[in-house]
Amino acid sequence: MLQLPHQPLQVAAIPPQRTPAREDQAGPWHSEAVCRRDEAGLFFAPSKEPTAARLSREESAKRVCARCPVMIECREHALVQPEPYGVWGGLTAAERRVALARRRRREAELKASGATGHIAAAG
Numbered sequence: 001m002l003q004l005p006h007q008p009l010q011v012a013a014i015p016p017q018r019t020p021a022r023e024d025q026a027g028p029w030h031s032e033a034v035c036r037r038d039e040a041g042l043f044f045a046p047s048k049e050p051t052a053a054r055l056s057r058e059e060s061a062k063r064v065c066a067r068c069p070v071m072i073e074c075r076e077h078a079l080v081q082p083e084p085y086g087v088w089g090g091l092t093a094a095e096r097r098v099a100l101a102r103r104r105r106r107e108a109e110l111k112a113s114g115a116t117g118h119i120a121a122a123g
């Protein structure tokens with residue numbers, strides 16, 4: 001079991017319809033996720049979380065993601081939805097916004113150049 005960096009963690013900022021349990025989400029990859037519903041405090045920010053605590057929590061969540069066999073699928077899910085909160089597929093919400101902006105820029109450049117195809121890479 002992963003050692004949580006800050007206990008007890010409040011999970012008040014977790015949107016009720018979005019939990020990191022992944023088992024309640026569509027997609028066959030959820031059954032292989034290594035994160036579980038009771039780890040929500042690790043993947044989602046508690047209210048008024050200090051910056052140092054957030055960075056530490058996010059790094060811990062990313063370590064869980066790094067050993068997850070469905071990290072790519074999870075990341076793509078979070079980018080496509082898009083998931084506005086929490087760590088998904090090893091990326092924070094801010095990192096996903098950057099990845100999405102980069103992806104959209106590349107798609108716009110491809111469209112402008114006349115190339116076709118879908119850009120699957122998040123980075």
Ligand code: SF4
Binds near residue numbers: 035065066069072
């Ligand atoms: S990549 Fe991370 S957030 Fe996604 S299912 Fe795996 S452990 Fe959970």
